Amino acid sequence: MKNHGVTLIELMITMAISIIVLMALFESFLLVLKSYKQQTKIAEANIEKLAGLEILRKDIEMAGFGLPWDLNGNTYNEAASDSSYTPNPASAIFNDAPSNPPRAFAFSNNGNTNANNSDVLVIKSSIAKIGNAVARKWGYAYYDASSSKWKIKSLAIEDFQSGDYYIALTSDTNRRLQGYFNSLFPSLGGASGDVYLTFGINTSTPRMPFNRVDYYLRQPSIPPKRCSPNSYELYRAEINQGDGKRSEQPILDCVKDFQVAFGLDTNGDRVVDTWRDDLNLTDSNGNGTIADEIRKQVKAVKVFILIQEGQRDKKLNYSKTINLGDDLDGNGSIDSSEILSTFTPSGDDVHYRWKLLQMTVNPINLQPQER
Numbered sequence: 001m002k003n004h005g006v007t008l009i010e011l012m013i014t015m016a017i018s019i020i021v022l023m024a025l026f027e028s029f030l031l032v033l034k035s036y037k038q039q040t041k042i043a044e045a046n047i048e049k050l051a052g053l054e055i056l057r058k059d060i061e062m063a064g065f066g067l068p069w070d071l072n073g074n075t076y077n078e079a080a081s082d083s084s085y086t087p088n089p090a091s092a093i094f095n096d097a098p099s100n101p102p103r104a105f106a107f108s109n110n111g112n113t114n115a116n117n118s119d120v121l122v123i124k125s126s127i128a129k130i131g132n133a134v135a136r137k138w139g140y141a142y143y144d145a146s147s148s149k150w151k152i153k154s155l156a157i158e159d160f161q162s163g164d165y166y167i168a169l170t171s172d173t174n175r176r177l178q179g180y181f182n183s184l185f186p187s188l189g190g191a192s193g194d195v196y197l198t199f200g201i202n203t204s205t206p207r208m209p210f211n212r213v214d215y216y217l218r219q220p221s222i223p224p225k226r227c228s229p230n231s232y233e234l235y236r237a238e239i240n241q242g243d244g245k246r247s248e249q250p251i252l253d254c255v256k257d258f259q260v261a262f263g264l265d266t267n268g269d270r271v272v273d274t275w276r277d278d279l280n281l282t283d284s285n286g287n288g289t290i291a292d293e294i295r296k297q298v299k300a301v302k303v304f305i306l307i308q309e310g311q312r313d314k315k316l317n318y319s320k321t322i323n324l325g326d327d328l329d330g331n332g333s334i335d336s337s338e339i340l341s342t343f344t345p346s347g348d349d350v351h352y353r354w355k356l357l358q359m360t361v362n363p364i365n366l367q368p369q370e371r
Contacts, residue, residue, distance in 0.1 A: 052251035053305075055130075055236060057361050059123045059213055060301050064104030065365040066126025066138060066199030067210050068167065069175035069292070075099050077207040080244030086114045089214060089239070089246055094122045101291040102210050104366055105298065107260065109277045110341075115217035115232045117341070118258040119277075121303075122214050125365065126167070126199035129211040129238055134164045137200035141168055143192040150188045152198050160184060160200065167209045168196040177209055202241040212239040214246065217258050226311045227254035228352045234258060234305065254308035256354065259324045259340040263300030272299050275328035277340055295366045302326060305357040306343055312351050319350055326358065 078097035079089040087093055087108050094106040106122035129135040139154040154160050161184075168178040168188060178188060178196060188196055201211065217232040234255045237248035262279060263272035281293035304324040325339035345354060 052234065053357065053359060055251055056215065056303065057359065059125075059128055059215075059236075060303075060361040061364050062125045062127050063123045063363045063365060064125055064295060066167070066169075066197075067102050067104060067124060067175075067291075068169050068177035069101055069295075070177065071099060071101055071209075072176040072178065074177050074179065074209070076209055077244060079212065079239045079246070082245065085216070085218075085246070087111045087120065089237075090244075094120075094214070096291070097208065101289060102208070103279070103291045103294050104363070105262070105279060105294055105301075107262075107279045112216050112218075112258075115219070116257050118217045118232075119260045120214065120216045121258075121260050122212060124210050124212045126201060126210055128213040129202070132202060132211075133158060134166070134200040134203055135211055137164065137166070139198050140171070141186055141188055141196040141198050143188075143194070145192060149185045152184055152186065156200075160198070163203070164200055165202045165204065165206055166198050166200045167206075168198050171195045171197050180206060180209070204242065206241045207244060208239075208241070211241070213237065214239070215258070217255055220250065224253050228256075228308055228312070228349055230347070230349055231256050231308055252305065252307065255305060256308065256343055256349075257304070257306040257324055257341050259304040261302045261304075261326075261328065261340060262298050263302065263328075264297040265299050266297060268296070270299070275302070275338070298363060298366055301361045301363065302328075303357075303359045303361070304340060305359075307355055307357055309353040309355045312348075313353070314351055316353065317350050318345050318353060320345075322354060322356055324356065 075098040078095040081088055081090040093108050093111065096102045102124045104124055108120040110117040111120045112118045126138065127135050137154055137156045137158055137160055139152055139156065139160065141150050141152045144151050152160050160166065163182055165180055165182045167180055168186060170176040170178065201209065214237045216235055218235055219232050223229065231254045233250040234252035235248045236251045237246040240247050261275050261277050264274050264276060265271055266273055279290065279294060281290055281297055306322060306324060321342055321344040323334065323339045324341040325334055327334050328338045329335070343354070345352070
């Protein structure tokens with residue numbers, strides 16, 4: 001038998017076929033890798049979204065907790081002026097100092113003009129300070145006849161400690177501010193049978209009888225690489241009790257818009273009968289402080305967040321118009337008056353996927369003032 005070798009032409013044909021097969025396999029590998037990276041980014045973003053939204057939900061639910069309804073002649077300072085933000089956190093839109101009772105919510109509709117005309121939401125409560133254990137303490141003060149002293153009793157998980165700064169409020173429907181204290185045996189007036197509500201504020205002398213947190217959009221100096229260059233960060237910023245400045249922390253990346261609507265009970269039946277994107281509230285006779293009317297009327301808060309999903313896809317051409325809004329009046333369709341903002345991707349934004357997050361929260365600490 002005569003053995004023949006492989007000819008050059010046969011070898012070249014074999015190599016060509018092998019190269020074609022390898023190229024097809026490599027292309028398939030790239031597609032799988034791209035899909036994996038996209039899904040991984042989406043999964044990471046979903047975890048981030050869940051954490052960020054839960055923090056926002058908690059702040060809204062606790063709005064108004066521990067706020068004095070009557071300052072009883074006391075004055076205070078709030079946020080300090082900072083022109084690097086629009087609108088300024090010390091603006092009267094947000095600040096109630098020095099002598100107005102604090103509002104549970106303060107709000108600027110399309111006020112953050114440096115960030116796609118997004119909203120700014122301010123929330124005030126004694127507990128709106130994540131990293132401070134004192135803000136998680138609350139209880140009451142009572143007169144102990146056996147020792148002839150006023151004592152405080154914690155109703156929270158942690159007890160008050162000497163040096164914790166807290167406020168004391170009358171336990172009646174006026175919630176009058178009695179002042180700041182940092183002793184386990186406060187000097188409180190009144191009859192021996194009186195009971196005062198106590199709410200922890202800070203570890204050092206507070207500048208205001210509550211804590212405050214602001215939510216807004218802003219572009220960071222170094223944005224995340226995966227985000228559209230035209231997107232923003234959703235920031236959660238606590239107002240420092242020391243200097244009144246914002247201490248900010250981003251909680252959501254790649255956000256395009258942030259809008260808020262308030263569900264109001266205007267007739268006192270405890271049911272939402274109208275939705276508004278402002279908080280300039282008075283009663284039916286034009287009376288009442290805004291803080292008082294917010295407590296009585298705000299029953300629900302809807303938050304709309306337009307966020308990027310995944311990373312940039314150069315083959316994608318996403319140009320669908322997205323409406324930030326909802327069927328607020330319940331007639332089965334979203335009317336033009338219920339659309340708070342719109343977004344149609346253009347330029348480089350068409351290469352990103354955009355998703356609308358919507359959350360409805362019922363504040364649980366806006367106790368209406370009895371008449």
